[in-house]
Amino acid sequence: MRPFVSLPWKILILTISALLVMSVTLTSFAWLKMEQDFRMQQEKQLSLRQQQFEHLNQLLENQLRSWLESFSEMADIRNQPNFQGFAGALAEHFDTISLHLNVENLWLFDRKGNLLQASSPAVPGRIRQTVSQVLTELQPFSEIVCQDQCVKVVMLPVQNQSGEVAVVAMTTTLLDMLSSLKQGVGSEVAIVRIDGDLQKSARELRLMSLSNANTMASVFAGIPVDATVSQAIERGLPIRQGDQHYLISFLPLVSSGHGYYLALVDDISGFARAKQKYQQQMVLFALSSFLIIAAVIYFSTLRLSHRLLKMARHLPLLAQRQFAEFREKARSEPLLLSDELDVLGRSAEQLSVELEQLHATIEQNTRELENIAMYDLLTGLPNRNMLQFNLKKALQALYTSPGQVAVLFLDLDDFKKINDTQGHAAGDQLLIEAATRIRRSIRPVDLACRFGGDEFVVVITEVHPVDIAVKLAEQILTEFQQPIELNHQLFYVSASIGMSIASSPETQADDLIRQADIAMYDAKERGRGLFTGYDQQMFQRLANRLQLESELKDAIKLHQFDLVFQPQIELASGRLSGFEALLRWHHPTRGVVGPDEFIGVLENSSQMVEVGYWMFRRCFEQVSELVRRGYRHIKLSINLSAGQFLDPNLPVVLAGLVDEFSLPGNHFELELTERTLVKNIEQTLTMMRQLKALGFYFSIDDFGTGYSSLSYLKQMPVDVIKIDKSFVFGMLENDADYQIIISTIAMVQKLELVVVAEGVENRAQLQVLKQHKCDFGQGYYFARPLNDQQLDEFLQNKVPDGFLTLV
Numbered sequence: 004m005r006p007f008v009s010l011p012w013k014i015l016i017l018t019i020s021a022l023l024v025m026s027v028t029l030t031s032f033a034w035l036k037m038e039q040d041f042r043m044q045q046e047k048q049l050s051l052r053q054q055q056f057e058h059l060n061q062l063l064e065n066q067l068r069s070w071l072e073s074f075s076e077m078a079d080i081r082n083q084p085n086f087q088g089f090a091g092a093l094a095e096h097f098d099t100i101s102l103h104l105n106v107e108n109l110w111l112f113d114r115k116g117n118l119l120q121a122s123s124p125a126v127p128g129r130i131r132q133t134v135s136q137v138l139t140e141l142q143p144f145s146e147i148v149c150q151d152q153c154v155k156v157v158m159l160p161v162q163n164q165s166g167e168v169a170v171v172a173m174t175t176t177l178l179d180m181l182s183s184l185k186q187g188v189g190s191e192v193a194i195v196r197i198d199g200d201l202q203k204s205a206r207e208l209r210l211m212s213l214s215n216a217n218t219m220a221s222v223f224a225g226i227p228v229d230a231t232v233s234q235a236i237e238r239g240l241p242i243r244q245g246d247q248h249y250l251i252s253f254l255p256l257v258s259s260g261h262g263y264y265l266a267l268v269d270d271i272s273g274f275a276r277a278k279q280k281y282q283q284q285m286v287l288f289a290l291s292s293f294l295i296i297a298a299v300i301y302f303s304t305l306r307l308s309h310r311l312l313k314m315a316r317h318l319p320l321l322a323q324r325q326f327a328e329f330r331e332k333a334r335s336e337p338l339l340l341s342d343e344l345d346v347l348g349r350s351a352e353q354l355s356v357e358l359e360q361l362h363a364t365i366e367q368n369t370r371e372l373e374n375i376a377m378y379d380l381l382t383g384l385p386n387r388n389m390l391q392f393n394l395k396k397a398l399q400a401l402y403t404s405p406g407q408v409a410v411l412f413l414d415l416d417d418f419k420k421i422n423d424t425q426g427h428a429a430g431d432q433l434l435i436e437a438a439t440r441i442r443r444s445i446r447p448v449d450l451a452c453r454f455g456g457d458e459f460v461v462v463i464t465e466v467h468p469v470d471i472a473v474k475l476a477e478q479i480l481t482e483f484q485q486p487i488e489l490n491h492q493l494f495y496v497s498a499s500i501g502m503s504i505a506s507s508p509e510t511q512a513d514d515l516i517r518q519a520d521i522a523m524y525d526a527k528e529r530g531r532g533l534f535t536g537y538d539q540q541m542f543q544r545l546a547n548r549l550q551l552e553s554e555l556k557d558a559i560k561l562h563q564f565d566l567v568f569q570p571q572i573e574l575a576s577g578r579l580s581g582f583e584a585l586l587r588w589h590h591p592t593r594g595v596v597g598p599d600e601f602i603g604v605l606e607n608s609s610q611m612v613e614v615g616y617w618m619f620r621r622c623f624e625q626v627s628e629l630v631r632r633g634y635r636h637i638k639l640s641i642n643l644s645a646g647q648f649l650d651p652n653l654p655v656v657l658a659g660l661v662d663e664f665s666l667p668g669n670h671f672e673l674e675l676t677e678r679t680l681v682k683n684i685e686q687t688l689t690m691m692r693q694l695k696a697l698g699f700y701f702s703i704d705d706f707g708t709g710y711s712s713l714s715y716l717k718q719m720p721v722d723v724i725k726i727d728k729s730f731v732f733g734m735l736e737n738d739a740d741y742q743i744i745i746s747t748i749a750m751v752q753k754l755e756l757v758v759v760a761e762g763v764e765n766r767a768q769l770q771v772l773k774q775h776k777c778d779f780g781q782g783y784y785f786a787r788p789l790n791d792q793q794l795d796e797f798l799q800n801k802v803p804d805g806f807l808t809l810v
Contacts, residue, residue: 411521
């Protein structure tokens with residue numbers, strides 16, 4: 004064996020990457036350090052400038068205060084009985100004072116704050132406020148005050164021979180102090196005003212005083228648009244004008260209040276040029292190093308790449324099953340030392356030998372596997388595996404032959420009933436007949452598969468136009484309109500079909516099947532025996548429904564349901580006849596969820612029966628409480644879903660509640676929709692008779708919106724007819740609604756039943772209903788649905804004697 008040499012030196016590209024990362028990192032750190040040093044230097048300079056400004060401010064204050072003290076002694080104010088002479092001296096020497104000390108205004112105030120002498124009659128409010136403070140504290144005072152411009156204010160209390168105190172106040176411009184500050188720090192100086200929000204644009208800074216108007220105005224005009232006032236105060240503003248670079252720094256000017264700052268403009272062009280030169284040097288050095296190392300790596304790994312490319316060129320021979328040719332062409336001898344590539348070459352030769360042996364075995368097994376698990380044993384149709392294979396192949400074909408692929412998802416309606424009642428053998432016979440009818444309906448180029456259970460899938464290619472898929476679906480539905488003979492009996496079995504279409508080869512087969520499945524369930528919800536095409540809203544509705552079903556399960560466990568009660572009033576007298584119990588859902592995040600949002604989902608779920616029995620118990624408790632309070636003839640209406648009404652345990656449960664609470668059934672009125680009543684007439688009549696024997700009343704809810712039939716009304720022991728609120732809402736504007744209401748009232752009275760109008764919301768509706776002798780009404784005009792507390796207030800305040808005043 005030749006000595007083994009490691010390969011790391013052949014992959015120096017990693018070193019280049021490491022050097023590049025290190026170079027970028029070091030350069031970044033160097034730039035950051037330079038920025039930090041510059042910022043620290045600026046902070047030190049700002050601190051020194053702050054000290055210089057405070058020093059100049061103190062000098063100006065001492066100068067003015069010393070002059071005032073000297074002038075007071077010269078005027079011999081302590082030996083004067085009043086301040087008239089001192090005021091005259093101030094007026095006489097004001098021009099001299101203004102010339103030598105740059106004093107702009109001079110005032111003399113007596114102990115009551117009245118002006119004794121003023122160079123200007125207008126006295127700022129801040130001056131008067133401060134005079135009162137000096138008169139109180141009898142201490143000199145000074146500050147910088149900014150309004151239209153910034154001035155230095157100095158105040159000194161003086162005392163005459165009588166012990167009376169007056170205050171001398173003067174203001175002087177800050178221009179000399181700014182000039183001295185500029186000479187001291189070497190920067191241009193300005194006073195700026197900042198109003199309002201600190202997050203607004205720094206361009207809105209207001210310049211008040213400038214040491215160099217032309218330079219400062221041009222520099223401030225170059226402030227970036229996106230720079231904010233807050234950034235300017237915290238970090239300063241770098242400005243570039245041509246080859247010149249400036250930095251604007253800000254120092255607070257006044258201690259009381261906000262908004263006035265000293266702006267110091269420094270020329271940092273030298274630093275910027277040094278920084279740019281350093282950056283260029285670093286980039287040039289990194290680029291040169293990278294190029295040199297890249298050249299070294301390229302030439303050192305050239306042979307390595309040649310050998311790898313040679314191996315790559317010959318590897319496809321293995322896929323082409325040319326194993327011997329691969330071993331001959333891929334062989335290569337090492338130059339001096341053996342390395343990893345030689346190990347790879349020997350392993351590739353060994354692999355080709357083993358693949359050659361394996362290929363012979365695979366070819367034999369593949370022929371057997373192609374015939375396994377691709378067809379359904381019962382119907383003879385391709386199964387789900389064949390469906391996936393052919394659907395993926397059809398979608399892939401769209402790359403070369405653009406078009407559309409359609410999927411029909413078919414489910415037999417009520418298959419479970421036949422399977423349960425007639426036996427599994429009859430169910431199998433039904434599936435075989437269904438498969439035959441589907442095969443008979445489609446074209447030879449289409450594929451029909453059994454997806455599982457009573458579900459079938461049809462893959463339709465060459466869908467030009469889409470009407471072809473629609474016609475095939477309609478043909479299948481037509482086939483299922485014919486009866487099927489099972490166990491010498493004829494059964495009419497319909498099918499619900501959902502369709503999805505794809506025109507993109509990127510579409511996933513599972514997604515296309517899932518979309519057709521969703522469309523099929525939509526067809527079932529619409530009435531079964533129908534065909535529906537998929538749209539995105541179906542998926543959203545299904546997702547929302549599943550989410551709502553999940554939350555409803557939690558709502559039951561967490562006791563989030565509650566009942567509210569809407570009063571029912573006898574229209575002729577105003578007597579409170581009873582209430583309708585309405586379900587409400589207190590969702591932890593949505594708040595109170597309306598019944599329209601969840602009742603439909605709840606009624607079609609297994610939780611409806613459980614919620615219904617909870618409602619019964621809650622209603623019995625409420626009626627028991629009302630009877631205890633003296634409402635002995637009160638009646639409570641309870642809505643029943645179809646699932647709850649047809650539950651065999653319903654009479655047993657209600658009988659148990661009647662015994663437990665010792666309440667007769669005539670306190671309760673069970674509301675049923677017309678759809679529930681006609682769903683199974685015989686079973687409905689049986690259940691109604693059992694509950695009637697317990698004393699319960701029955702009402703038809705939302706009368707006129709469903710499957711109304713006078714023959715059903717004659718058969719069923721119904722006591723009350725409730726007119727749907729949609730007719731009441733429109734009866735004053737819509738003559739058709741009006742006619743429906745008055746004819747319904749007349750018909751119900753002829754049948755000697757009671758009529759209740761829902762949705763009474765105004766006095767006009769009430770008057771019309773009373774005119775036509777409607778028995779009872781409920782709606783917002785009388786009261787909204789009431790919780791326990793509101794119900795108690797309603798009984799005490801609105802119907803204390805059992806009657807509601809109707810106006």
